[in-house]
Amino acid sequence: MLLDPNYLRDRIRTVPDWPQPGVQFRDITPLLQDPKTLRVLVEHFVFRYMDQDIDVIAGIDARGFIIGAILAHELNIGFVPIRKKGKLPFTTISEEYELEYGSATVELHSDACKAGDRVVLVDDLIATGGTMMAGKKLIERLGATVVEGCAIVDLPELGGSQLLRDGGLKLFTLVDFSGH
Template sequence: MIDPNYIRDRIRTVPDWPQAGVQFRDITPLLQDPKTFRVLVDCFVHRYMDQQIDVVAGVDARGFILGSVVAYELNLGFIPVRKKGKLPFHTVEESYELEYGSSTVELHTDACRAGDRVLLIDDLVATGGTMMAAARLIAKLGGTVAEAAAIVDLPELGGSELIRANGIPLYTVCDFAGH
């Protein structure tokens, strides 16, 4: 098991971005360093390698980076949960609130099948709106979120509590509680 501080200490905090008062947790330093990126990916791969997962879904856009690599390592397919208007085929959509606005995400109607157990990955959990919208899309297609996963939890924004309260198991590598 990796020390969560190893990952947390390599995340850059950008104050007042994208708007005043927001402490943006930037994961790009994790991706830029080969050793740290490998340790991060291995955290997820080792957690899920013996679990019954049928497909990995990554949330637009940073969830694509981690989700696709984890899917590859687990020998699973990858489905992108995209922002509205980015998918070329028939879609289902779900709107949600962000900590600083609102948005809509979509999935192709053939992204997963009824009964699929889906690992849902994003970079962080803030209000939980994005993860919950993605989970509702997966459910619309008959899939089940086996677990939601992220690098970072921002527990003060209530998202991790919301996700768990909706019966979805959640795994995060580190959190920024009180930071």
């Protein structure tokens, strides 16, 4: 579907030493700013999932909300947010995980999905895999099945995609940044 395999990759900004020294932050906001690029990005995911039996898209706070909500709309299915701790107003379940530069907790409403639902888990980037694995665990605790995890960017050298695959999660990503 891409005319040039580097079309999306070339539009992702690298911000050195953010949020701390030594981190090469892969910023997807340039993909969102240009309407053509945003359409190309979303269409990749729409074509991936349009003929699959999916009930819900779950987007991970915060950039996973952007693509996840658009994808759910395009597929005419529901969207549920997986939020940082303390951001959801109703009864929640929570999962703590490790980041590449700290730890955090994510939460999901206890009625976000139901047993038997087939869910695609969306985030912008896979680094250490902790956030997506925590999201997978939350969804599974509600009795739903995570059909696949998807992200725009994979940082394979940080080991997250391998950790997720080893944990039984099928993955789909559009761009990888090997090395630093």
